[in-house]
Amino acid sequence: MASETGPAAFFHMGNRLLEHGLTDAAIAAFQRCAVLVPNHAAVHYNLGNALAGAGRTVEAVDALLACLRIAPDFGPGYVNLANALRHLALLDQAQAMAELGVRHLPDVPEARLCLGAVLHDQGAFAAAAAVYRAVLLDVPGHAGALSSLGNSLRAMGRLDAALAAHGQAVAAAPDDAEIRFSRATALLAAGDFAEGWAEYEWRWRRAEVRPRGFGEAWRGEDIAGRTILLHAEQGLGDTLQFVRYAPLVAARGAWVVLEVQASLVRLMGTLPGVAQVVARGDALPAFDVHCPLLSLPRAFRTRLGNVPADVPYLCAEPAAAAAFRVRLPDGGLRVGLAWAGSPHTDHAMTHLMDRRRSVGLAALGGLGDVAGVHWVSLQKDAPAPLPDGLTVIDLMREVTDFADTAALVGALDLVISVDTSVAHLAGALGRPVWLLSRFDGCWRWLHGRDDSPWYPGMRIYRQEQPHDWAGVIERVRADLAGLSG
Numbered sequence: 001m002a003s004e005t006g007p008a009a010f011f012h013m014g015n016r017l018l019e020h021g022l023t024d025a026a027i028a029a030f031q032r033c034a035v036l037v038p039n040h041a042a043v044h045y046n047l048g049n050a051l052a053g054a055g056r057t058v059e060a061v062d063a064l065l066a067c068l069r070i071a072p073d074f075g076p077g078y079v080n081l082a083n084a085l086r087h088l089a090l091l092d093q094a095q096a097m098a099e100l101g102v103r104h105l106p107d108v109p110e111a112r113l114c115l116g117a118v119l120h121d122q123g124a125f126a127a128a129a130a131v132y133r134a135v136l137l138d139v140p141g142h143a144g145a146l147s148s149l150g151n152s153l154r155a156m157g158r159l160d161a162a163l164a165a166h167g168q169a170v171a172a173a174p175d176d177a178e179i180r181f182s183r184a185t186a187l188l189a190a191g192d193f194a195e196g197w198a199e200y201e202w203r204w205r206r207a208e209v210r211p212r213g214f215g216e217a218w219r220g221e222d223i224a225g226r227t228i229l230l231h232a233e234q235g236l237g238d239t240l241q242f243v244r245y246a247p248l249v250a251a252r253g254a255w256v257v258l259e260v261q262a263s264l265v266r267l268m269g270t271l272p273g274v275a276q277v278v279a280r281g282d283a284l285p286a287f288d289v290h291c292p293l294l295s296l297p298r299a300f301r302t303r304l305g306n307v308p309a310d311v312p313y314l315c316a317e318p319a320a321a322a323a324f325r326v327r328l329p330d331g332g333l334r335v336g337l338a339w340a341g342s343p344h345t346d347h348a349m350t351h352l353m354d355r356r357r358s359v360g361l362a363a364l365g366g367l368g369d370v371a372g373v374h375w376v377s378l379q380k381d382a383p384a385p386l387p388d389g390l391t392v393i394d395l396m397r398e399v400t401d402f403a404d405t406a407a408l409v410g411a412l413d414l415v416i417s418v419d420t421s422v423a424h425l426a427g428a429l430g431r432p433v434w435l436l437s438r439f440d441g442c443w444r445w446l447h448g449r450d451d452s453p454w455y456p457g458m459r460i461y462r463q464e465q466p467h468d469w470a471g472v473i474e475r476v477r478a479d480l481a482g483l484s485g
Contacts, residue, residue, distance in 0.1 A: 007036040011043060014050065023054045034066075041071035045080070052084050060084045075104030079114050086118055094118045109135045109142055116148055123356060123466035125155040125440065143173035147182050155440035159190045159447050177205035189443040197298035218291040220299040224253030229287040231259040232280060233294060236402075239264060240424035241444070241454060244313045245296035247273035257287055266403040270315040307453040312430035317403065321410030328393065328411060332372040333483065336408070336415040337392065338379050338422040339364055339436075356438045356466075357419045363469040365389055370480050376412060378405065378422045414483075416476060419445075427455030434479075436472055439463035 014029035030047035037043060048063035064081040068074060078101035085094035098115040105111040116131035132149035135142055150165035166183035173179050180202035187196030204211050218228060230246055232239040239260050250256045250273025260268055262279040269277055278284060291299060302308070328334050340358035367375070368389035377394040386392055399405050405422070406429055409415060415426035415433040419442055426433035435452075437445055437460050445452060445460055452458040461472045 007033045007040070007043075010036070011040075011046070014046060018046075018050055018053075023050055026050045027054060027056075034063075039070055041067045041074060041077075044070065045074070045077055048077075048084070049080060052080065052087075057084050057087050061088070073104060075101055075108070075111065078104060079108075079111050082114050082118060086114075086121060091118060091122050095122070107138070109139050109145065113144055113148060116145075116152070120148070120152050120155070123439065125152045125466065128152045129156070141168070141172050143169045143176060143179060146172060147176075147179040150186060151182055154186045154189060157447060159186065162186050163190060177202050177207075181206055185443040189447050191304050191446055193297070193303045197302065201295065201298065203294075212290075214290040217295050218289045218299055220301070222252075223249070223289065225255075226288040227255040227257060227286065229257045229259060229284065229290040230296070231290060231292055232261055232264075233292040236261055236264065236421035237419075237424040239293060240314070240402075240421060240428050242293040242296055243268065243271060244308050244310075244428070245293070245300060246271055247313065248300060248308060249291075249296070250274065257285055259284065263401045266401055267314060267406055270317075271313065304453060309454055309456055311456060312428060314406065314425075314428040316406040316410030316429060318410075320404070320407035324395065324408050325411035327395065328376065329374045332374050333414060333480075334374050334376055334412045335480070336376045336378040336412045336417070336422070336426070337364075337367075338377075338415070338417040338420060340379060340418065340420070356440065359418055359436060359469045359473070361387055363473050366470070366473045366477055367480070370477055373480060376408070378408065378415065378417065416480075423458070424455075427452075427458050430457060432457045433459075434476060435460045436469075436476070437462045439466040439468070 010029045010033035014026045014033065017023075017026035017029060027047065027050045030043055030050060033043045034040070034047060044063045044067035048060045048067060051057070051060035051063055061081065061084045064077055064084060068077045068081065071077065078097045082094045082097035082101055085091075085097060095115070095118045098111070098118050101111040102115055112131055112135050116128045116135075119128040119131060129149055129152040132145045132152065135145040136149070139145065146165050146169035150162045150169060153162035153165060163183075163186050166179075166186050169179045170183055180199060184196055184199035184202060187199055190196075203209055212231065214229070228249060230243075230249065243258065243260070246256055246258055256274050257276045257278060258268055258271070258274045259278045259280055262281070265277050265279050268274065276285065300308070339361070365387035368387070368391065375390065375392045377392045377396055380396055380399070395408060399408065402421075402425060406425060409426050409429055409431055412431065415422065415431055416436065417423040417426065417433060418436045419438065423433055423435050433455065435445070435458055439462070441462060444454065450460045450462070452460065461476055463469065464471055
């Protein structure tokens with residue numbers, strides 16, 4: 001090494017810093033090296049990988065492109081660029097780069113796994129499964145390929161085959177949290193709650209999950225006279241679905257403190273048995289034990305036959321609901337409509353799932369000519385204009401939190417919603433709700449059912465093919481016409 005401040009020194013420093021998890025410092029070292037030797041492909045490659053690891057994905061794309069301009073035959077650059085583009089939801093570009101990665105690295109499983117992942121994200125589940133099977137022909141027992149194959153098979157509705165693949169993946173890599181978590185969701189989708197809830201605890205070992213540091217969670221032991229913190233851990237819909245367990249915990253003699261997202265605090269004041277509701281991020285009172293909300297089904301040994309589904313377990317404020325009701329048209333059906341979930345642009349995989357679960361606005365136009373229906377928006381920040389022929393009453397500018405949304409839902413006859421928090425809210429309020437489910441529906445809606453054990457008033461309309469919202473809307477339209485007629 002010629003100098004402690006020369007390019008070689010900065011390059012090796014960056015690598016050492018990455019090994020010790022000091023990603024920001026490693027990025028700075030690689031950037032200084034790139035200034036000194038701008039035409040060194042490995043520097044831009046390592047810089048791109050470090051930036052991707054830090055969540056600076058756009059910058060990572062730039063660095064990887066710089067690497068490939070210098071070394072256009074460098075296969076790993078195409079694979080990592082494809083992964084970065086995938087995280088930006090630029091799936092067409094990601095597929096092109098993944099295909100180039102496979103072309104340059106035909107015998108490297110990770111290159112083909114990357115292509116399979118991009119195909120899965122696009123809803124091409126059968127094509128993704130074919131890629132994974134090809135990997136397994138060359139590398140039998142490859143845990144990542146088996147797990148990914150299981151995910152694609154589950155998305156295709158082939159649960160038995162999916163569970164077989166997941167079982168083989170776990171046998172090959174029993175300590176891999178991602179593989180165990182994927183198996184958990186397949187078990188739950190299949191209705192195997194006995195094993196599924198236990199396996200679902202592997203979520204806490206996933207790299208992206210940050211446990212709260214509260215120690216061992218409550219598992220159903222005697223809790224009379226003790227204070228328990230029940231805390232939200234995932235999205236708003238998850239919180240709305242699983243707070244149903246809080247009154248059951250209180251019934252065992254516990255003093256229940258409930259920590260939820262700030263927009264839910266006021267609504268959760270209507271939940272029976274909860275002594276205190278705290279907004280996430282605020283100071284917590286002292287507590288003896290804790291339990292994340294999605295660990296409560298395991299603590300209560302929930303099975304398909306004993307799902308606690310007494311609704312409503314949340315309530316709209318009567319006066320607020322009445323105030324909305326008098327502003328809506330008399331006569332006909334008042335139907336709330338939510339057509340998109342939160343985009344979650346800060347979380348790549350959730351963002352990609354949201355693209356599959358949200359209905360394109362053009363597909364909604366077919367609902368506009370159903371006679372006797374007054375459409376009411378339940379969509380925050382709704383785009384304008386909506387499709388021609390679909391007139392929607394929009395009072396959402398007056399909605400500040402979920403207590404307000406609950407009051408608006410309480411003024412309606414029916415809610416039609418994609419798989420988002422609005423559907424859970426309507427179900428928790430005991431209101432009729434029609435769920436519009438993507439082809440690869442969430443595990444919580446089980447497989448092949450048009451009802452839900454979690455919400456007695458729910459009817460599920462599933463895509464029969466990936467991306468086929470037109471078919472879903474046509475079935476909804478026909479049923480709605482019969483209801484309103």
